[in-house]
Amino acid sequence: MRSSKLFFALLGSLLVVSRSFGQAPPVTSSADILLQLQKLKVLGSVLYVAAHPDDENTRLLAYLARDKKYRTGYLSLTRGDGGQNLIGDEQGVSLGLIRTQELLAARRIDGAEQFFSRAYDFGFSKSTEEALRIWKKDKILSDVVWIIRKFQPDVIITRFPPDARAGHGHHSASAALAIEAFRAAADPKMFPEQLQFVQPWQAKRIFWNTFNFGSVNTQSENQFKLDVGGFNPLVGKSYGEIAAESRSQHKSQGFGVPRQRGVSFEYFSLTGGDSVKTDLLEGVATDWSRTGNADLNPMVDKVIANYNPLQPSAIVPDLLTLRTAINERSSNAAKYWVQQKTKEIDALVKACLGMYAEAVTNQQVAVTGDSLQITINVVNRGPLPVTGVKIQYQDTSFVVAPTAVNNQLFTVVIRRPVFDDFMADQPYWLREQMDTGSFTVHTPLLIGYPQNPVRGLQVGYTIDRTYFTEELPLQYKFTDPVKGEIYQPVFAVPPIVVGSLPPVILNNLVPKHKQQIEVSYKSYMQKDAAKGTIRFEMIGNKGAKDKNLPVDMAFNKNQLQRYNISFDSLFSKEKPQQIYPYIEVKDSSKVKRYNNAMKLIQYDHIPTVHYFFPNNIRVINEEIRTVGKLIGYIPGSGDGIPEALKQMGFTVENLDEGALASVDLGRYDAIITGVRAYNVKESLNNNYDRLMRYVSEGGNLIVQYNTSSQIGPVKAKIGPYPFNISRTRVTDEKAAVTILDANSPILNYPNKIGPADFDGWIQERSIYHAAGWDSHYQPLFSMHDAGEDADSGSLIYTRYGKGFFTYTGIVFFRELPAGVPGAYRLLANLIALNQKKGF
Structure with missing residues (x-):
């Protein structure tokens, strides 16, 4: 009975946008009210479909939602997990969580609703077939059908065509799936298990929203077109202005754009259903x-x-x-x-x-098994009486105000047990082990949600014999002296959260570098009488076994404890491949194991986001030889390379703008630029001559990938001789790598690089290859994706004076944090390029 209630609650709640976690209660002006009143008479809906966050046409969404007043949705098949990150070093599911919140912020501006499928963004794909194979086509098709049946759009619009003009396998696959789902959603034989909750639905038509991206123009005057650049006097903005504000929420992608005003046409090509002459919803009574x-x-x-x-x-x-x-x-x-x-x-x-209600706490973290003080504030700022205001929380209800009227604030403070399962606050798509190309979700009615449904309180009240209810998210409210009042989500945690550093241990470094493990834990409850032990579950060639480390452990509330442990002394006889540190606590004759680590993601433009994952350390037992000691690192848009360099035994100094212009660069055995450094650091252009002088006097400059596009133009000279940066990439992480010069020092010193060093790579080989390079440069590798010509721009290098310069698109920023041995060995050789005499 309980699960049945959950199912139907979830089904119904998809029909309305609920307040997001960490979002201040919305302010509704009289103009907003008039817009919503006008919408009461409009019974039309449009679903826009594409592959990623930032694929959506925000101008069209704003026009459909705010001018036509249709119920408008955007289905992004993925959460953008496999993209690059311009604001930090988050990758994978962490980046997907950021981009999910950025999409929700965009929708709050343009007025559309947000949905997702279970597809995982596994990185750039060059074909529809690859995307559908990795995603498991039927699984994602069922998601698209499910969302169509629930949302019931009159018209479906895809951002891309189902062919190579889409420019990305995910793009073309999103169109192919939408076109197939257009018919499949109406067929009761397709995914019949859904029909206990929804009914078959046939949209009137499906369009491709054609585009002009400069180099690719798919628009023509014989296509149906609409002017979506109009001005909305109630909002005080044109749809081009609203669209720019919406698109600029994609901050992790650097997608801030200028506001546009004036006539602006969108073009549409019919891909299924009835043709039109005058309107997208022609033939639909709205x-x-x-x-x-x-x-x-x-x-x-x-x-x-x-x-x-x-x-x-x-x-x-x-x-x-x-x-x-x-x-x-x-x-x-x-x-x-x-x-x-x-x-x-x-x-x-x-x-x-003017009804306002909130449920807030003075702490952000709620511990399972503990209680939480909750303050409920309710005020009716209108003249009509609101009676019987009561709160329902868990299994308890209580009256806040018998009658609320005339701007009187009612406040009730309660203390109640918090949620009994901290994993209920885990993003629902991360609760189970994911497949290679998609997330695992066992509760079907959760599919499509951008985030977990609200888990908080329900306020109920009566107005003129009509009873209303409203879901109130439980939020942490505080006042920042600079930013003012801030709301953040409240989430449950286990009594003890465990962490460990580094994520990768190098167990066979030459020369030897001591490897330390830091095991940390934070107790969110006071446990005075408890006794604890740090334990390690080791996974290796001989199976699994445990090792314990007796230490004195204190469990003081909200106190972080750290223990530094010598890897060599603890694991001198073993060669584990994975280590899972955990805390075993004995309390009142009960023994409990705590092994969950927690990732907190905090940026000013999104609510705090968290998720739990098994605490683990990857151990590399392959030999990695290094030469050199001091590295200068010029940060780019964010990556984990400096931490990996420290694990390799190097001392790493951060070169900010001031240091780059003033320090003695000759001190460094190598200088490495972070990913996209030349896209985001003007100082590199200003210090070009200094860097080239450093190279010519015997230095070693290694430049990681940069982009060359409208979004991330390279404004500076990079190398000592000319070369261009292309958009060429090798997306198959298993693509064969051909060595072009077996005698190159990069392949021979201090590590002998061979085919095995390219095993076990993740997501891709290389991106944004060099092209059109000067004859002074020497390419080292040739590689390509299936069906494409070989390309040798993944790594080029040259001697310049007494030193060396290298440009590489090889994705060290992905491979090193993932613990790929060959990537460490190859980077060590690049750093040693100017150390070996005779080359």
């Missing part, structure tokens, strides 16, 4: 006549006509009358829109009364 209830149209008109922006509460009686009339329509044809419009009316009633 008012209440579509449900056989045309008599509701004049009722909505009356509410709008009676609306006074200086006294919004005056139309609440009319809204309640309309709500009753709508809910008397119970036909299957009306059911979907009755539910949707009832939710819209409920939000309007609250906005017209």
Whole structure:
């Protein structure tokens, strides 16, 4: 019975956008109210489909949602996990969490709703076939069908075509899946297990929203087109301005764009369904006549006509009358829109009364098994009485105010046990082990959600004999002296969270470099009588076994404890491949194991995001030889290379703009630039001559990949001789690597590089290859994806004066944190390039 309630609660809640975690309660102006009133008469919907965050056409979404007032959704098949990160070093699922929140911020601006499938962004793909194979086509097709059946769009629009013009295998696959789902969603034989919750749905038509990306123009004047550049006087902005604000939320991708004003056409090519001449929803009744209830149209008109922006509460009686009339329509044809419009009316009633309710705490972390102080604030800022205001939390309900009226604030403080399962706050798509190309979600009704459904309190109240309920997320509220009032999500944690550093241990370095393991733990509860032991589960060639380290452990609330442990002394006889540190705690004759690490992601533009993962360390037992001691590192957009260099035994000094211009560069055995450094650091252009002088006097400059595009142009000279940066990449991490010069020092000193060094790589080989290079440069490797010509631009190098310069698109920033031995050995050789005499 309990799971049944959960299913239907989830099914219903997809019909309305709920408040996001970590988001201040929305402010609704009189202009906003009028826009929402006008929307009550519009019964049309459009679903936009593409592959990634930032693929969506925000101008079109803003036009559809705010001008046409259609219910508008964006289905991004992936969360953008495999992209690059311009603001930090998060990769994979961590980056996907950031980009999910950026999409939600964008939707709050343009007015559309956000959905996802279970597809994982595994990086750049060059074919539809590869994307569908890795994603498991039927799995993701079922997700697209599921969302179509729930959202019931009249029109589906894809951002891309299902062919090579899409420019990315994920792009073309998103179109191919949408086109197939357009028909499959209407077929009861397709994914029949969904039909216990939804019904088959046939959209009227499906379009491809053609584009002009400069180098690729797919638009033509014989296509259907719309001017979406209009001005909305209630918002005070044109749709081009709204679109720019929305798109600029994709900060991790560096997608800030200028506001656009004036006429702006979007073009559409029909890929299925009925053709059109004048309107995207041509042939669809988009008012209440579509449900056989045309008599509701004049009722909505009356509410709008009676609306006074200086006294919004005056139309609440009319809204309640309309709500009753709508809910008397119970036909299957009306059911979907009755539910949707009832939710819209409920939000309007609250906005017209100025109703405000929040549930906040003075701490962000809630410990399973503990209690939490919760403050509930409720105020009705309108003149109509709101009666019987009560709160439902877990299995308890209590009255906040018998009657709330005339701007009187009611506050209730309670203390209640917190959530009993901290994993319920884990992002739902990360709760289970994922497949290679997709997430595992065992609760089908969660599929499509951008984030976990709200887990908090429910406030209920009565207005003129009509009972309303509202879900209140439990939030942490505090005041920052600079930023002011801030809301952040509250999340549950286990009593003890464990961590360890580094993520990779190099167990066979030559010369020897002591490897230290830092095991840390934070106790979120006071455990005075508890006794603890640090234990290590080791996985190796001979299976698994445990090793323990007796230490004195204290469990003081909110106190972080760290223990530095010599890897060599503890594991001198073993060669484990994986180590899983955990804390074993004995408390009142009970022994509990704590092995969950927690990742916190904190940026000003998104709410705090967290997730749990098994605490583990990868051990590399292959020999890695190094030469040199001191590395100068010029950070780019963010990567984990400096930490890997320290593990290799190097001393790493960060070269910021001031240091780059003033320190003696000749001290460094090598200088390495971080990923995209030349895209984001103007100082590199200013210090070009200094860097080239460093190289010519015997230095070694290693430049990691940069992009050359509208989004990330390279504004500086990079090497001593000319070369270009292309968009060529090798996306198959197993692609064969051909060595072009077996005698190169890069392949021979101090490590002998061979085919085995290219085994076990992740996601891709190399990106943004060099092209058109001067004859002074020497390429070292040739590689290519299936069906393509070989390319030798993944690494080029040259002697310049007494030193060396290297440009490489090889993805060290992915391979080193993943513990790929060959990547460490190859980087060690690049660093040693100017150390061996005779070359």
